[in-house]
Amino acid sequence: MTGGSNVQDTSSSQVRTGRNASYGAERLESLTGREREVLLLLGTGLGNRELARELKIAERTVKAHIANIVRKIGQQTRTQAAIVAALAHDTLCSDPACTRHLPRVPGPWRAPSPL
Numbered sequence: 001m002t003g004g005s006n007v008q009d010t011s012s013s014q015v016r017t018g019r020n021a022s023y024g025a026e027r028l029e030s031l032t033g034r035e036r037e038v039l040l041l042l043g044t045g046l047g048n049r050e051l052a053r054e055l056k057i058a059e060r061t062v063k064a065h066i067a068n069i070v071r072k073i074g075q076q077t078r079t080q081a082a083i084v085a086a087l088a089h090d091t092l093c094s095d096p097a098c099t100r101h102l103p104r105v106p107g108p109w110r111a112p113s114p115l
Ligand SMILES: [Zn+2]
Pocket: 089, 093, 094, 095, 098, 099, 100, 101
């Protein structure tokens, strides 16, 4: 899933405009690289055991990561965190070959009129 370089994003000076992520996507920035990986996989429906195997870490480490993630992104349960992960997949995932990205709506898409 990840390549070689372990990118640590410490650029907190980034100014973001138009924060409208109602599901808390902006909080994802406070996650570490590993936590993002865990969250990304969590959003694909994997359980602790599968997560541990996938990331080659202990199951209790997975649980610890998930507990941190749930708290950091302001959710109460891992299920809620998984939903956030599914919604924010495009933000979390940096794999261009990934097949789990939300399908783009083809052609022009217009928001429904408030009328
Ligand atoms: Zn992806």
